[in-house]
Amino acid sequence: MQASEIKWHANEIRKNIIQMISEAKSGHPGGSLSATDILTVLYFDIMNIHADNITSKDRDRFVLSKGHAAPALYATLAQAGLLAKEELKTYRKINTNLQGHPNKNEVTGVDMSTGSLGQGMSCAIGMALANKIDKNTHHVYALVGDGECEEGQIWEGAMAAAHYHLDNLTVIVDYNQLQIDGAIQNVMNPTPIDEKFKAFGWHVLEVDGHDVQALQEVLHKEKRVMGKPTMILAHTIKGKGVSFMEHSAKWHGTPPSAEQCIDALKELEVC
Amino acid sequence: MKMATREAYGRKLAELVEKNKQIIVLDADLSGSTKTSLAQKVRPEQHFNMGIAEGNMMSVAAGLAESGKTVFCSSFAMFAAGRAYEQIRNSIAYPHMNVKICATHAGICIGEDGATHQCIEDLALMRSIPGMIVIQPCDQYETAAVIETIANIEHPCYVRLGRLEVDTIYDSQYQFTLGKGHILQQGSKVAVIATGLMVQEAYKACQMIDEKPTLVNMASIKPIDEELIIKLAKTHDVIITCEEHNIIGGLGSAVSEVLAKNYPCKQVMIGVQDTFGESGDPQLLLEKYKLDCKTIARVIQNEF
Numbered sequence: 001m002q003a004s005e006i007k008w009h010a011n012e013i014r015k016n017i018i019q020m021i022s023e024a025k026s027g028h029p030g031g032s033l034s035a036t037d038i039l040t041v042l043y044f045d046i047m048n049i050h051a052d053n054i055t056s057k058d059r060d061r062f063v064l065s066k067g068h069a070a071p072a073l074y075a076t077l078a079q080a081g082l083l084a085k086e087e088l089k090t091y092r093k094i095n096t097n098l099q100g101h102p103n104k105n106e107v108t109g110v111d112m113s114t115g116s117l118g119q120g121m122s123c124a125i126g127m128a129l130a131n132k133i134d135k136n137t138h139h140v141y142a143l144v145g146d147g148e149c150e151e152g153q154i155w156e157g158a159m160a161a162a163h164y165h166l167d168n169l170t171v172i173v174d175y176n177q178l179q180i181d182g183a184i185q186n187v188m189n190p191t192p193i194d195e196k197f198k199a200f201g202w203h204v205l206e207v208d209g210h211d212v213q214a215l216q217e218v219l220h221k222e223k224r225v226m227g228k229p230t231m232i233l234a235h236t237i238k239g240k241g242v243s244f245m246e247h248s249a250k251w252h253g254t255p256p257s258a259e260q261c262i263d264a265l266k267e268l269e270v271c
Numbered sequence: 272m273k274m275a276t277r278e279a280y281g282r283k284l285a286e287l288v289e290k291n292k293q294i295i296v297l298d299a300d301l302s303g304s305t306k307t308s309l310a311q312k313v314r315p316e317q318h319f320n321m322g323i324a325e326g327n328m329m330s331v332a333a334g335l336a337e338s339g340k341t342v343f344c345s346s347f348a349m350f351a352a353g354r355a356y357e358q359i360r361n362s363i364a365y366p367h368m369n370v371k372i373c374a375t376h377a378g379i380c381i382g383e384d385g386a387t388h389q390c391i392e393d394l395a396l397m398r399s400i401p402g403m404i405v406i407q408p409c410d411q412y413e414t415a416a417v418i419e420t421i422a423n424i425e426h427p428c429y430v431r432l433g434r435l436e437v438d439t440i441y442d443s444q445y446q447f448t449l450g451k452g453h454i455l456q457q458g459s460k461v462a463v464i465a466t467g468l469m470v471q472e473a474y475k476a477c478q479m480i481d482e483k484p485t486l487v488n489m490a491s492i493k494p495i496d497e498e499l500i501i502k503l504a505k506t507h508d509v510i511i512t513c514e515e516h517n518i519i520g521g522l523g524s525a526v527s528e529v530l531a532k533n534y535p536c537k538q539v540m541i542g543v544q545d546t547f548g549e550s551g552d553p554q555l556l557l558e559k560y561k562l563d564c565k566t567i568a569r570v571i572q573n574e575f
């Protein structure tokens with residue numbers, strides 16, 4: 001898909017993220033907006049996932065390990081025609097399928113229930129291992145937060161994926177450098193994340209997580225290597241696309257007010 | 272013939288992996304002790320050692336199950352139910368993944384390793400997870416039957432197994448039914464409900480005394496046999512529960528929950544009395560912590 005078209009979809013997704021969180025009066029805008037371009041490129045250009053194979057396991061799989069970015073996942077599924085757009089309004093509300101953190105049993109197309117940090121990446125490792133056992137050539141992708149890399153389980157998983165040579169697994173780290181309590185370097189410094197994954201035996205790449213064309217290139221299968229899992233450190237901006245949310249830890253888990261929602265949508269409208 | 276339930280588990284699992292390629296076994300550097308090494312021997316391609324990293328192992332198990340595998344996942348009870356509790360809850364139970372956590376070396380009878388390894392809280396932890404099936408077989412034949420049963424139900428399960436060699440209660444004809452207790456001896460006045468190796472201790476206790484209580488093996492802790500417990504309460508004066516587990520949250524609690532809701536009756540709880548264990552010979556530990564057959568016999572006699 002043309003980069004310009006992907007950018008248009010990403011912008012639509014951002015608008016939905018803002019509306020969903022504003023409507024729910026609860027949710028995580030910062031990390032949803034930082035992950036939006038990555039998700040859009042995955043669902044519109046990289047993964048072989050579409051309405052016809054959505055219920056099948058015989059397709060690429062995606063695990064949102066940073067489950068709090070659920071609005072980005074739901075809005076992307078809706079934009080890709082895999083989830084009814086009117087459902088987005090129900091996010092976080094009583095009786096909804098769109099739980100605050102995604103539940104795979106309630107939304108077709110959500111490949112794993114996530115939310116407790118560190119666990120989703122390990123689940124993706126299990127899926128990649130199953131593909132190896134079954135000689136299923138489809139790829140498994142996981143999106144991990146940079147703050148999430150403070151979880152010990154990430155490194156248990158990093159060890160295991162390299163140990164079992166899971167070259168059918170790509171982990172993208174949403175490197176926006178902010179977590180709830182502030183800058184990752186101040187809260188509990190997980191850097192250098194790239195060097196650490198390298199030391200654990202991974203093939204490591206780096207990308208501007210908002211450059212759609214660069215994302216298309218870095219996620220291309222030709223960039224992978226035999227015998228090693230791939231980690232892509234995606235440099236992103238928390239709150240990307242909404243000026244007053246950008247570079248601010250405050251917007252990790254704060255919903256915009258009705259007024260702020262209008263301001264944000266105005267900004268996204270002119271994109 | 273004496274055999275530890277972990278040994279029976281390993282043997283049954285070795286049979287199952289040979290028959291079914293969709294069964295995958297994970298272990299956390301304890302395969303020789305949990306006996307999953309027996310499955311590894313016959314089907315190395317279906318066995319994956321995940322190293323000393325139990326949390327990751329549970330979530331990897333969930334990913335494998337999501338991809339259609341039936342996953343058996345083993346470590347010591349302390350590190351499975353204890354250390355990896357939250358991974359079991361969030362990666363396995365919440366999304367309803369087909370993972371069987373078969374945890375060995377449960378209870379104080381792991382012996383000499385001491386309190387850090389003596390998991391006396393696992394039934395409480397696992398029982399409180401919504402939808403989790405929790406089973407504790409008492410001997411080799413029941414273990415084999417339990418493993419065969421859970422391999423064929425698509426559901427997260429926790430099976431509590433022991434290190435210690437124990438006497439056989441059943442034979443190879445034994446059929447396990449999930450959610451059903453099994454009456455080993457029909458008596459009157461006092462009903463003893465035991466689980467795991469406490470079935471053997473309670474059985475020995477019944478041989479030691481002239482009084483004849485009813486003796487029930489309650490392997491299926493969750494779901495529990497409510498119908499049988501209510502019937503026992505209606506036909507006996509007192510119920511004695513016996514478990515090699517803390518008296519908080521385990522079999523005793525499960526039975527008392529049924530009684531409180533349906534037919535309140537006197538209950539005596541034999542179990543670890545809310546204290547940590549310690550190093551020592553398993554038999555001596557059973558005696559010191561008042562879980563042995565002599566203690567059970569005394570308690571039964573007191574209630575007659």
